[in-house]
Amino acid sequence: MDTFFSNLFKKANTGFWPVAIALAFLLVGTFSVYESPRSLGAFLILMTTPLILYFMKMNMKIKVFIGLLLIIVILPVLGIRNIFYLEVIFQMAVFAALALGLNIVVGMAGLLDLGYVAFYAVGAYAWAIFGSKQLSLLHSIPGAAPANAPFALDPKWFWLFIFLGVGLAAFTGILLGLPVLRVKGDYLAIVTLGFGEVVRVLALNLDKPINLTNGPQGITPIQRPPLPPEPIMQFFRNILAPFVGHVPTDAEFYNVFFYFLALIIIAIAILVATRLEDSRIGRAWTAIREDETAAIAMGIPLVKMKLAAFAAGASFAGAMGALYAANRTFVSPETFSFLQSIGVLTMVILGGLGSIPGVIFGAAAVVLLNIQILQNFSLYLSELRQGDTVIPIINFAWKDLSNQLDPAKYQKLVFGLILILMMIFRPSGLIPAERRKRELVEEKE
Amino acid sequence: MSLLKTTNVVKRFGGLVAVNKMTFSVDEGRIVSIIGPNGAGKTTFFNTLTGIYTPEEGQIQFKDHTLIGLRPDQVAATGIARTFQNIRLFGSMTVIENIMVGMHIRLKQGAIDTIFRSKKFNEEENEAEQIAKGLMEYVGLKNVGNELARNLPYGGQRRIEIARALAASPTLLLLDEPTAGMNPNETEEAIKLFRRIRDERDITILLIEHDMRVVMNISEHISVMDYGEKIAEGSPQEIRSNQRVIEAYLGRGAAVAHEQKA
Numbered sequence A: 001m002d003t004f005f006s007n008l009f010k011k012a013n014t015g016f017w018p019v020a021i022a023l024a025f026l027l028v029g030t031f032s033v034y035e036s037p038r039s040l041g042a043f044l045i046l047m048t049t050p051l052i053l054y055f056m057k058m059n060m061k062i063k064v065f066i067g068l069l070l071i072i073v074i075l076p077v078l079g080i081r082n083i084f085y086l087e088v089i090f091q092m093a094v095f096a097a098l099a100l101g102l103n104i105v106v107g108m109a110g111l112l113d114l115g116y117v118a119f120y121a122v123g124a125y126a127w128a129i130f131g132s133k134q135l136s137l138l139h140s141i142p143g144a145a146p147a148n149a150p151f152a153l154d155p156k157w158f159w160l161f162i163f164l165g166v167g168l169a170a171f172t173g174i175l176l177g178l179p180v181l182r183v184k185g186d187y188l189a190i191v192t193l194g195f196g197e198v199v200r201v202l203a204l205n206l207d208k209p210i211n212l213t214n215g216p217q218g219i220t221p222i223q224r225p226p227l228p229p230e231p232i233m234q235f236f237r238n239i240l241a242p243f244v245g246h247v248p249t250d251a252e253f254y255n256v257f258f259y260f261l262a263l264i265i266i267a268i269a270i271l272v273a274t275r276l277e278d279s280r281i282g283r284a285w286t287a288i289r290e291d292e293t294a295a296i297a298m299g300i301p302l303v304k305m306k307l308a309a310f311a312a313g314a315s316f317a318g319a320m321g322a323l324y325a326a327n328r329t330f331v332s333p334e335t336f337s338f339l340q341s342i343g344v345l346t347m348v349i350l351g352g353l354g355s356i357p358g359v360i361f362g363a364a365a366v367v368l369l370n371i372q373i374l375q376n377f378s379l380y381l382s383e384l385r386q387g388d389t390v391i392p393i394i395n396f397a398w399k400d401l402s403n404q405l406d407p408a409k410y411q412k413l414v415f416g417l418i419l420i421l422m423m424i425f426r427p428s429g430l431i432p433a434e435r436r437k438r439e440l441v442e443e444k445e
Numbered sequence B: 001m002s003l004l005k006t007t008n009v010v011k012r013f014g015g016l017v018a019v020n021k022m023t024f025s026v027d028e029g030r031i032v033s034i035i036g037p038n039g040a041g042k043t044t045f046f047n048t049l050t051g052i053y054t055p056e057e058g059q060i061q062f063k064d065h066t067l068i069g070l071r072p073d074q075v076a077a078t079g080i081a082r083t084f085q086n087i088r089l090f091g092s093m094t095v096i097e098n099i100m101v102g103m104h105i106r107l108k109q110g111a112i113d114t115i116f117r118s119k120k121f122n123e124e125e126n127e128a129e130q131i132a133k134g135l136m137e138y139v140g141l142k143n144v145g146n147e148l149a150r151n152l153p154y155g156g157q158r159r160i161e162i163a164r165a166l167a168a169s170p171t172l173l174l175l176d177e178p179t180a181g182m183n184p185n186e187t188e189e190a191i192k193l194f195r196r197i198r199d200e201r202d203i204t205i206l207l208i209e210h211d212m213r214v215v216m217n218i219s220e221h222i223s224v225m226d227y228g229e230k231i232a233e234g235s236p237q238e239i240r241s242n243q244r245v246i247e248a249y250l251g252r253g254a255a256v257a258h259e260q261k262a
Helices: A002-012 A017-035 A040-055 A060-081 A083-108 A117-130 A155-180 A185-205 A230-244 A250-277 A280-290 A292-297 A302-328 A338-351 A356-386 A407-425 B042-049 B072-077 B095-102 B111-116 B119-138 B154-167 B184-201 B212-218 B236-240 B243-250 B252-261
Strands: B002-013 B016-027 B031-035 B057-062 B080-082 B172-176 B204-208 B221-226 B229-234
Touching: A002 A017, A017 A040, A017 A060, A040 A060, A040 A356, A060 A083, A060 A230, A060 A250, A083 A117, A083 A250, A083 A280, A083 A302, A083 A338, A083 A356, A117 A155, A117 A185, A117 A302, A117 A338, A155 A185, A155 A302, A185 A338, A230 A250, A250 A280, A250 A302, A250 A356, A250 B111, A280 A292, A280 A302, A280 B095, A280 B111, A292 A302, A292 B072, A338 A356, A338 A407, A356 A407, B002 B042, B002 B204, B016 B031, B016 B042, B016 B204, B016 B221, B016 B229, B031 B042, B031 B184, B031 B212, B042 B172, B042 B204, B072 B080, B080 B154, B095 B119, B095 B154, B111 B119, B119 B154, B154 B172, B154 B184, B184 B204, B184 B212, B212 B236, B221 B236, B221 B243, B229 B236, B229 B243
Parallel strands: B031 B204, B031 B221, B080 B172, B172 B204
Antiparallel strands: B002 B016, B002 B057, B221 B229
16 A cells, blocks of 8 residues: 555656646636635645645746745635635745744754743744834733723834834743753753743733733734835735626735735745755754754853743744734734643654744644644534434434534643644654754765 | 872861862873772872862963963863863764854854954864865874764763863863773773874873773873872883882782782
């Protein structure tokens, strides 16, 4: 069976076949999503295209062309037809950036960080506090805020705060690192776990003595960066209207806008991560992961390099945090719970520790599973429950199915199972890490 | 002229004195050995030299640096490179990358160079790769640059470790039982390699060794340790006939028998 599929794959992976298959998936996916924007199957077909592009051999230019066509043209247009898909992809991008950042700390440098989401919180709260009315409410009781308070900053400041988010998160990473890096392994994991909780609890309780975070109610509304100027918007409205079937509203444009912002951040994150990996810094991180004693004997300053790993990893989360706050126009401490940290770690492990394409794939897969597949399955089950159908042989009526068996409720169980199966059958992840092969001109003996 | 000089170095673990008042020196350009029975404190002494342990008492002088209180990475930066008794390679990195890690202190690229792939970065990386390739050939490894280090056979891994240490272009090379686990042929080649390293690269070598044939064959000067103390030193000839050394290695009875035979 195994050889049958691998032979089939080999045959399909030669000549013009890869391009044909990729185009087929792209066209069928696009057409079916366009026709039935609510179908999960159609969306999955479309989302298979990037996988084909990644795994199959074809001309690099064609690969890039198909990829860009999908990302820049097709997805936004389809996304305006069914805004939910853009939301799914936006979340994929957010978590992919988080996974890339955590991958630097856990995957490359081998430092288990269970409080990673704290850096995400730092970025998010930075823009949340300055980009909302919070600064003028510092002395009012949470929940009893006057409605006419002014916004502290113009929405344009958001652009600066993406960079500030990066800087603040990196700084927090170093702050965390300084006391923590004296401990190793399990101890490090526990201390970082504690740190993550400290940040969340701070967000929860810093509504007194001055109301900085508005406590458990969270901060809202947070301003969004302004859309491009009117002539450009008009241009896009005109172009998109015939494809979408109606004139897109500003709310829809905002979704596309955030989708592109997330894409830009993720592109930068991928670039930075790959370049760091293949350099003196990245080699030092991997050396530390493999053998600290040998690494330090080679002249690698452990503390400095570990701090650098924490700072670099945290900075990705900081940028995404600021973007997330603006996208949701709302932040609350609940978003930054311990389970969120574990969720990102799951993506990294599922995709492949230390593997950049792996963790992106891991993030996409988990998000898809989380907010698409399980949800859809839940919907399907509840439809069955309302109908009169009966499972034949065992004579079980669907309407007797307990509410407790709602898949959305046992999400964590599904992840647990997936992780256990992964550890048994594919411990190095879905796309395992690979070292770069250098072109070494070596003579044969 | 002595390159490395220790005076009265003491290292204790709780009540156990692992290294006791070691006064010891290595002359520039020589191949010097430390021998001694198991548990004599040789490796501990190595670890105090390289900064892994901080000695309780004593002085360590290397060129014009005082090594006491320096971290291992700072010691490495003064020009001391080492290998380990149990091979410590970065197993999931390629052979070339392992050697390039050895160049860490020589490379000057920063984070900005790395992210923007500056001209400086590209030139430095190319050069580092060339040097690493050269070192691979120098220690006798061929066509394995892209293999993961853990996939190489034992002898090959020993060679990588030496290449990695050489990559730092050290003035002093510390080898901790470099021929342990090798067959006689491999040992022979290793000895040749050490001589070449000293002769062609002007690197002073200090090694710990168990195998008497190796020690007598290669060393120009030998120090013998037992129970943390230096009990003898001198040329291979002198060590061979030293009473205390024979005692330490073979026990008192054997030493007496040896004497009677002589």
